[in-house]
Amino acid sequence: MMEDIADLELRMVEHSIPLDVLSDLISRFIINVPESAKQNLIRICFQIELAYWYYLDFYVSNENKLRGCAFKEFAAHVFQHLPFLQPHYGRLDDILEEWRDYKQSVPTYGAILLCEGNTHVLLVQSYWAKSSWGFPKGKVNENEDPAHCAIREVYEETGFDITTYIDLENYFEAVINEQLVRLYVITGISKDTKFQPRTRYEIKACEWFPVADLPNNKKDNTPKVKMGVSPHAFFMVLPFVKRIKGLLNAGKSIKRQRHKSLSFSESESTTKTKFKQVLQRSDSNERNGKDEKKKGHSKRQLFNDDEFIFSAPSWLNFKFDKAAILECIP
Template structure:
């Protein structure tokens, strides 16, 4: 067993009356069963920490800002039932941070009327970075409700009238699921006022074309004087966002969703589908070819992989006889003699 790390001695700097008030609000009244779970206690300490920064540091000259570790040390030293855990404080906070990363995050991508600009928020503490308004879901909270709550807290804007629960982008960032609902046609004249203090410093509109496609993209530095690294939380969504703003149809299958199946179950499912191919006769294959030919007579949106010199993403054009899923079937296709065994070998 590893020995406990030595704990850095924290000089007591929070006035006792203020510490008592904050702990009464967020920890003392927590059910006894929950107090046995140190991870749950850390979440309550985080809420108490933000409350202390929001309502006391800015209004009471006796208080000064402190880190999460410093505040936690005060809490563990102040509550009798937690004093015995002080030698493990580093490890407890590390376990809490790892667990915290596994909690899904929900928010919104707020777009202007003409889909040319997107709203980003700047953290009060991480002043060099910009991201979408979002936050972690509470226990038993619906994803859409979480997004509405977090956006309202961070921007002061209620997205509930504009939110479609089926329109969103997802990505896994640092092992954490992030879902952002698409909120369109919001006037750029809208006034945004964060409801939390000492958390969100600014809310600004950014041109979608100025956002970087990757961490080495120099576009934002050249156009707005900001390095691409400042948008590291935006990067997982940039390319898909630009496609949407350029009018591309965005199919459901392109959302990066997490599967509820385990890796073993997924592999078993794939193996099963490959080991039991569907055998079709020549007539069935000819009918399929005819259906595809009729389908290609319609005009549909297509992703054109060639780009011009000024384009920051693939161009979307309205062309006949081509879709993202299939290629046009020539008339001579029907004259082919299909080799069923060769087709099955490819499955």
């Protein structure tokens, strides 16, 4: 154990996070955690993970003097900096191992709520991460099926019951930071609906946002130009934005896609990003005039023996935003 601590401390000397940056990340994601939750180190690790990805995406990417680090190094900085975590620093390895085991075993389910006309999407803002917006979702309980978990979480976080709206075969699915996330697509919600979170000190606000103005990537400043909101605020939404826009831009009636489901798996690291799409269809080839059958792939299978046609995710549904371009012309 002493050797592990010495090794960790050595690596921390080699990598450092400026105090003002670390303080900003802690204030965004950890400082507002309720006192009762601070006793749950697994829960705290999830908040540290949010801060970590925010650090890589919006500090390291935009500041040449800062470099990326492993999550363990980042967590060590946080544990050393916060007084309530300092007593647990000596067993950081055990805490992170327990957290990873828990995270990989517990998926999260929720919903993407679209208004009538599918022009706006409902996002929620957490008390714990006040500067960020995301979809209403949460971890599944023991022996709870995905749909019931989504219904429960959406109701707890927005006060809206999606029981009569949910289509069990219409969802987006992604593996983000080693955790499965499934979001059921819900359409036809009135923008006049009054949303009232049912849990205290968890959700601060529920607001409609124009789908067209959400960022396609972390450097897309459309939200800043159109809504006055930093694109950084939507980093938890990014894995699903292009798929939502793709469906809407294609002019499809999402509510009628009862025999289709889309699964998108994404995992990110500081050195590489892997994308995997699995389309499960019963009549999906009808639109394209194709009738060959495509096999789904297992979690670790990247290619099969048949011909593989690759389309980079960054080019899916690509189009110019004419309005944004015209606004930049003097």
